[in-house]
Amino acid sequence: MAQFNLDNFIQELRAAAVADDAVKRVRQLMTEAFRSPESIRSAMPHYDNDDEVLFEDDSVSIWFVRFVPGLHVPPHDHQTTATIGVFEGAEDNHFYLCEADRLVHKSSRRVGPGDVIALKPDGIHSVEAADGAQSCGIHVYLAKLTTIERSLFDWDSGQARPYTDENYEQMKRVTA
Ligand SMILES: [Fe+2]
Numbered sequence: 001m002a003q004f005n006l007d008n009f010i011q012e013l014r015a016a017a018v019a020d021d022a023v024k025r026v027r028q029l030m031t032e033a034f035r036s037p038e039s040i041r042s043a044m045p046h047y048d049n050d051d052e053v054l055f056e057d058d059s060v061s062i063w064f065v066r067f068v069p070g071l072h073v074p075p076h077d078h079q080t081t082a083t084i085g086v087f088e089g090a091e092d093n094h095f096y097l098c099e100a101d102r103l104v105h106k107s108s109r110r111v112g113p114g115d116v117i118a119l120k121p122d123g124i125h126s127v128e129a130a131d132g133a134q135s136c137g138i139h140v141y142l143a144k145l146t147t148i149e150r151s152l153f154d155w156d157s158g159q160a161r162p163y164t165d166e167n168y169e170q171m172k173r174v175t176a
Contacts, residue, residue, distance in 0.1 A: 004039040010055045010062055017060035017142055023081050023118070026060075026140055030085045030116045037087040037113035044087070044136070053146065054138075061145040066136050067091055067129040070176025075103060075126045075153040076163055078119065080143035085116040089135030093117065096124040096153065103158035111137075124153055128175065 009029075016025035033040060044064070052064040067073065067089075075096050084091070090112035097104050103124075110130055111117055119125060129135045141148075151160040152167050161167045 004033060004036065004043040006043060006045075006054070009033060013062055013140055014055070014057075014060055017140075022059075022142055026081075026083050026142065027116065027118055030083050030138070030140065034085040034087065034114050034116050037085075040085075040087040040138070041113075041136070056144050056146060058144050059142065061141040061143065063139045063141070063145070064136070065139045066134055067127055068134050069129045069132045070174060072128040072173035072175050073126055074168065074171035074173065075124050075155065075158075077122055077124050077150050077153075078141055078145065079148050079150040080121050080141050080145070082119040082123070083116065083140045084111060084118070084137055085139075086111050086135055086137040087113055088137075089113075089133045090130035091135045091137065092128050092130045094126045094128075096126070096158075098124065098153065098158040098160075101157055101159075103153055103155060111135075 012029055016029055019025050047064050050066040055062045090110050092110055094108045095106045097106055150163045152163050152171050153160055
């Protein structure tokens with residue numbers, strides 16, 4: 001298999017994101033690339049930030065995302081399809097449904113090196129690093145995520161609040 005090249009991968013994702021079957025094509029590209037998580041890991045630059053936008057335009061946002069031990073990212077949606085692949089460590093993804101006046105935990109999934117998952121636009125998840133170690137992945141969204149209006153959800157009542165830095169800081173759980 002060819003060595004992972006981030007620039008090439010971004011170009012491939014950009015082409016896939018404007019296709020009629022973008023959701024499927026992005027998923028295929030991610031699944032293929034993450035068959036060799038070690039190849040991605042060795043090719044990725046180091047980022048000081050835990051979230052780094054690698055590319056974004058109106059059709060696609062490609063992020064490097066690191067989850068660190070001790071922080072549980074609060075329940076949120078994306079209002080666009082989110083495709084997540086992990087190349088180092090593991091993310092514990094917890095999935096929820098809003099029912100009446102509460103947030104109901106439906107399932108959880110550990111996403112480890114080589115795994116790829118996709119969330120629908122209205123899918124709600126919270127995320128934390130697994131096993132006390134950081135996780136690193138590439139997250140692909142089929143829209144310009146930095147400008148999209150999306151929500152954070154109260155851990156108990158499920159009440160939706162705008163996804164702002166201020167609300168995020170209030171709602172994040174520090175677990176360490
Ligand atoms: Fe997310």
